[in-house]
Every structure is written in C-alpha cells, then in structure tokens.
Amino acid sequence: MAPTVSFSTESRAARARRQGDRAYTALFEKVLWPTWDVAVRRRETRRHLLELERSQWLDPEVRERAELRSLIDLLTYAGREVPYYRELFRAYRFEPRGVRSSADLAALPLLTRDIIRERYDDLVDPNHRGTNLKKGTSGSTGNPLKFEYSPASEAWRQAIKIRGYGWAGYRPGKKTFYYWAAVSSAPPSLKVRLDRALRRETFVDSMRQDEYSRREALEALRRTRPEIIVCYTQSCAQFARWIVDRGLRDWDDIPVICGAEAVLLGDRAMLERAFGPNIFETYGSRETMLIAAECEAHAGMHLSEENLCVEIVKDGRAAAPGEAGDVVVTDLHNYGMPMIRYLNGDVARRAGSTPCPCGRSLARLEQVDGRRADTLTDREGNTVPGIVFHVLFSDARRELVRQFQAVQNVRGEVTLKVVRGRDFAQDDFDRVAGRFSYYLRGLPFRIEFHDAIEPHHRSGKLQTIIVERNPPAAACAPAAAAR
Ligand SMILES: [Zn+2]
Known part of the structure; x- marks a missing residue:
C-alpha cells in the first residue's frame, strides 16, 4: 500500500491554511472574478455558469427544448450569413426553421477536416472576421488543423469547463496545480501571469519526465499545497508511480482531473495511491473544449449538452448505446466559424439511458476509445x-x-x-x-x-x-x- 498520512488531529497551521484557502476562494468567486472577468476580459462566463449550474438538474425535456432553440438559431444564422452553409443548405434543400429535433441534423453531410482546410474562408462568418480567436490542433490522427471561434463562444467554453471541473470539486480561485503540457515556447504574458496568480494556478510542464524535472514538480506540489490537480493523464500517472515507488507522498487526498488522454484502470489505480480516491476523467478537444466530464458518481462522463450537440455515428446512423461510433460535434455557440456536424476524429460509446446516480439529466458517454499516445x-x-x-x-x-x-x-x-x-x-x-x-x-x-x-x-x-x-x-x- 502507498504510505498515506492521516490527519486525525489537524494542526493549527493546517486549519488556518484551510480556512484561508476557503476565504480566498469565496473572495475570488464573489469579488475578484466578476471584476476581472467583466472589466478586463469582457466575458459573460459567470452568467453562463450560473445558467449551467441550474440546467444540469432540469428535466431533460425542458433542457432539450432550450438546446433545440440554440441549434435552430445557429443553423438559421449559418444558413443566412456564412457562405459555406448558405451553399450547403441550398444544395441539400435544408430549412433550419423546419428542424424539430437534433436528429434532423442527420440530413446534412459531415464536416471533415479536409473540408475545413479547403473551404476555410467560406466557413468563417464575415461578421466575425478579425474578431475571432484563432487556434490549432494536432488532431488525434496526426493531421493538424487550424480553426477560429468567437469571443462569445469562448465565454461558453470557459463556463462549461468550470462546471465540468466543478464536479471534481474545482472552483475558480481554488489552488490548482496544473501538471500540463507547456504548449508555447514564449513565456506567458503579464496578463496571463496576473490571471494565474489571481486564480492561484501553478503550471508545471508534464512533458519533462526526467528525475530532475520530477523533483522540481514534487517541490512545486509540496510548496503550493494545491486543493486540486489538473493533469495530462499518462504523464501524471507516471509521476504518480514515481511518487509511490519512492514513498514520497506526504499530503492528504487531492482530487485529480485528468485530460487529453483516456484514463485506463492502471492509471486510475496509480493516481489513487498517490493522490487519493477522487480521480476524474474528462474528454475535450481544442476545437470545442470540454465535451464530457466524469461526475462524483464515476459512472461515465456527462456531455456538455447545453454547448455542444454530440452525435455518435456508425455507418451513417446514430450508434446504439455501448456501440462504438464516430464523434460528431455541433458547437451551438460558435457563430464565428460555425462547426456543424464536425467529425472530430475520435471514436466513443454512448452510455445507456439509465439516469446517473448523481441526478444530473445530462446524457453520458460510456468511454472514448483510443486517446492514448505511446x-x-x-x-x-x-x-x-x-x-x-x-x-x-x-x-x-x-x-x-x-x-x-x-x-x-x-x-x-x-x-x-x-x-x-x-x-x-x-x-x-x-x-x-x-x-x-x-x-x-x-x-x-x-x-x-x-x-x-x-x-x-x-x-x-x-x-x-x-x-x-x-x-x-x-x-x-x-x-x-x-x-
Ligand atoms: Zn452523474
């Protein structure tokens, strides 16, 4: 067994630290975040988050009606303003106002990476040109892609992420340890550093796995005493093995949110020994951000249905629960470069319709296949x-x-x-x-x-x-x- 430390009698210093952490999180959520978010970043993340916290518990029919309205609004806008969709809807005689359920999307062809490359300029909404955020992805099959999304979509993405991570206990302002890939060679800007400091986020590059880098990561972990860890699955599982093998654990349980790769049973077991039993898998992509996340019931991953319409498609039809199929995503709030029925390259299985023990009405994925780099x-x-x-x-x-x-x-x-x-x-x-x-x-x-x-x-x-x-x-x- 892993050496674990139990804190039956919490020291005065530890109690003071815990109370201080809680007070800071409250201050951040109620004062710092709204000010920072609205005044500096001009986002509506907080407003969306409040909506999302409510909608996850709604009767599925009520929630689905709202999602259908979002879908029809997107389709209507895309068909009117975006050259690619104007042409596509005409060719397919597709009438957005006639959509009665998300299943009607099946009348449209899939949006592939090749189409995005070839028709890039026609996919960008002319009204958003120049104001969109631009990103790239390597893609799970090794063919990189660039894309754009609107600032309004960014606010939704952030809110969806905060809610999904929240199922693992994350709150903005909580001390968070990111054992994550440093994606940029440039040092973070002042704005990013200030944002991270306010949010009390520590970033350690998980792609460096030599002894020296692991020692540094361990020191950062001990120094910052995080309340939550967000990590790349495999590198953190390897870091966890290193901690367990050397008997280095001297902290109480810390919830771990795993991203970028699937969490296999061996990873989960190792992470549990190093950080405790609260291990959460998430599934996202750079094109659409958080697609699904595990809740505290640990029974699959809930889809981010208010922001993304996710289909699992097998041979042109909707896959049955448990059946592997292609992941097809429609981003409901990216008007800057609408992605309608985007084939993202992943393969997943939908869970059955039995409600999750947690009580949320959001549908679930049973698992996402692949998503492992050697x-x-x-x-x-x-x-x-x-x-x-x-x-x-x-x-x-x-x-x-x-x-x-x-x-x-x-x-x-x-x-x-x-x-x-x-x-x-x-x-x-x-x-x-x-x-x-x-x-x-x-x-x-x-x-x-x-x-x-x-x-x-x-x-x-x-x-x-x-x-x-x-x-x-x-x-x-x-x-x-x-x-
Ligand atoms: Zn659940």
Missing part, C-alpha cells in the same frame, strides 16, 4: 510522453504540417515523418523542431519529409506515435521513404 524512452530510461508531438504541433497557428508520425526504433532513435502543410516555412518549422530536441533530451532525432504517410508496417494502423519494442522481422521492412 510513450518513448530517453537514454537514461526516463519516459518521454509521445503526446508531446501533438502538443508542439498544436502550437502552430498556421498549417506548417499536413500530417506527422513519430517512430522510435529499438535502438532509441526517433524519426519524425512529416508531410509539409500549406503554410510550411523552414524557419518556423525549425523553431518547432528545436523544441522536440529539448523534450527528447539527446535522443538521436531526425526529420524526414514525405508526400504521404503510410500506415505503420507493423501495426498496419495510421498511428501518430509508434514505439518499436522488438526488432522488426526482415520480411516486413519498411519501403524506402521518399525524401
């Missing part, structure tokens, strides 16, 4: 999270790379295969590549440019991160790559 190993035997490749390519604002795949062979050498993107520029690419070397810590690393990336010769799958653990048989050696 783990590389450096010269000293430390782990290097494979997800670091996704993270670094997500950072690119422009389409530097069309597709990528990283392979570590049995000798430890890493080859990054890249298909150049539309906005490829050698200088920019070299800057990103330089950051790979930082995380790979001296591993032999080379880059190959290809016209296309074939499924891996051993797995046969189009995996993004591949770690070869046994010598490949001579018979299935890879074909020579085109440089």
Whole structure:
C-alpha cells in the first residue's frame, strides 16, 4: 500500500491554511472574478455558469427544448450569413426553421477536416472576421488543423469547463496545480501571469519526465499545497508511480482531473495511491473544449449538452448505446466559424439511458476509445510522453504540417515523418523542431519529409506515435521513404 498520512488531529497551521484557502476562494468567486472577468476580459462566463449550474438538474425535456432553440438559431444564422452553409443548405434543400429535433441534423453531410482546410474562408462568418480567436490542433490522427471561434463562444467554453471541473470539486480561485503540457515556447504574458496568480494556478510542464524535472514538480506540489490537480493523464500517472515507488507522498487526498488522454484502470489505480480516491476523467478537444466530464458518481462522463450537440455515428446512423461510433460535434455557440456536424476524429460509446446516480439529466458517454499516445524512452530510461508531438504541433497557428508520425526504433532513435502543410516555412518549422530536441533530451532525432504517410508496417494502423519494442522481422521492412 502507498504510505498515506492521516490527519486525525489537524494542526493549527493546517486549519488556518484551510480556512484561508476557503476565504480566498469565496473572495475570488464573489469579488475578484466578476471584476476581472467583466472589466478586463469582457466575458459573460459567470452568467453562463450560473445558467449551467441550474440546467444540469432540469428535466431533460425542458433542457432539450432550450438546446433545440440554440441549434435552430445557429443553423438559421449559418444558413443566412456564412457562405459555406448558405451553399450547403441550398444544395441539400435544408430549412433550419423546419428542424424539430437534433436528429434532423442527420440530413446534412459531415464536416471533415479536409473540408475545413479547403473551404476555410467560406466557413468563417464575415461578421466575425478579425474578431475571432484563432487556434490549432494536432488532431488525434496526426493531421493538424487550424480553426477560429468567437469571443462569445469562448465565454461558453470557459463556463462549461468550470462546471465540468466543478464536479471534481474545482472552483475558480481554488489552488490548482496544473501538471500540463507547456504548449508555447514564449513565456506567458503579464496578463496571463496576473490571471494565474489571481486564480492561484501553478503550471508545471508534464512533458519533462526526467528525475530532475520530477523533483522540481514534487517541490512545486509540496510548496503550493494545491486543493486540486489538473493533469495530462499518462504523464501524471507516471509521476504518480514515481511518487509511490519512492514513498514520497506526504499530503492528504487531492482530487485529480485528468485530460487529453483516456484514463485506463492502471492509471486510475496509480493516481489513487498517490493522490487519493477522487480521480476524474474528462474528454475535450481544442476545437470545442470540454465535451464530457466524469461526475462524483464515476459512472461515465456527462456531455456538455447545453454547448455542444454530440452525435455518435456508425455507418451513417446514430450508434446504439455501448456501440462504438464516430464523434460528431455541433458547437451551438460558435457563430464565428460555425462547426456543424464536425467529425472530430475520435471514436466513443454512448452510455445507456439509465439516469446517473448523481441526478444530473445530462446524457453520458460510456468511454472514448483510443486517446492514448505511446510513450518513448530517453537514454537514461526516463519516459518521454509521445503526446508531446501533438502538443508542439498544436502550437502552430498556421498549417506548417499536413500530417506527422513519430517512430522510435529499438535502438532509441526517433524519426519524425512529416508531410509539409500549406503554410510550411523552414524557419518556423525549425523553431518547432528545436523544441522536440529539448523534450527528447539527446535522443538521436531526425526529420524526414514525405508526400504521404503510410500506415505503420507493423501495426498496419495510421498511428501518430509508434514505439518499436522488438526488432522488426526482415520480411516486413519498411519501403524506402521518399525524401
Ligand atoms: Zn452523474
């Protein structure tokens, strides 16, 4: 068993700290946050959050009526203002005002990454051009994508995140320890640093897994005494194993919110030993933010239905509960670049219709398949999270790379295969590549440019991160790559 410390008689200092933490959280929620949010960031996050806290308990029929109104409003706007949808709705004779339920969306084709790339300018709402926020994602299949969303959508995204994290005990202003990937090479701006300080957020780069970096992370954890941890699943599970193996735990239970990757049983067991029994899985994507989150009943993940209309599609029809299907998302509040029936590349299973023991009426996902990047190993035997490749390519604002795949062979050498993107520029690419070397810590690393990336010769799958653990048989050696 993991060494755990029980605080049967709480020390005076610990009690004072806990009371201080509670007072700060209240001050933050009631005074600092509204002032900061409205005066500085001009967001309506708080107003949405209050609505969301209420709507999660509503009778499903009442909530679904409101969601249907949001959907019809979005479709109507997109069909009127956004060139791509104007054309699409005309071609499909699709009338938004005639929509009677979200199932009517099935009359429209899926929005793929290829369509977004090809029709990007026609997908951006002309009224929002220039005011949208711009982001990128590496995509789970290694083909990065850029996209935009409106500031109004950002407020919804933040509110949805705060509510979903709230099921794990998170509140804005609570001391939060982010064991997270540092996605940007630039140091955080003054505004971001001030925001983090007010929110009492500590960020530690989870992509660095060597002994020194783990010691630093441990020190930050002990120094800041967080009330909650938000992490990348695999790197935190590995950090947890390191803590357990060395008997370093000297804290009481801390709830852990896991993101970016699925939480497997082994991860959950290890995280529980290091941080206690309150482990929560979340599912999100950079395109739409939090899609689903686990509640305190730990019985699947509730969908963010007020902000996203999520379909699970199998062979063109709605998948049955428990049946694996493609995740198709319609973002109800992103008018800046409407994403209607966006095929996000993930595969998930819907839970049955039995109500969740927690009492919330939001539908649930049973699980999201895949969502695991393989783990590389450096010269000293430390782990290097494979997800670091996704993270670094997500950072690119422009389409530097069309597709990528990283392979570590049995000798430890890493080859990054890249298909150049539309906005490829050698200088920019070299800057990103330089950051790979930082995380790979001296591993032999080379880059190959290809016209296309074939499924891996051993797995046969189009995996993004591949770690070869046994010598490949001579018979299935890879074909020579085109440089
Ligand atoms: Zn629940």
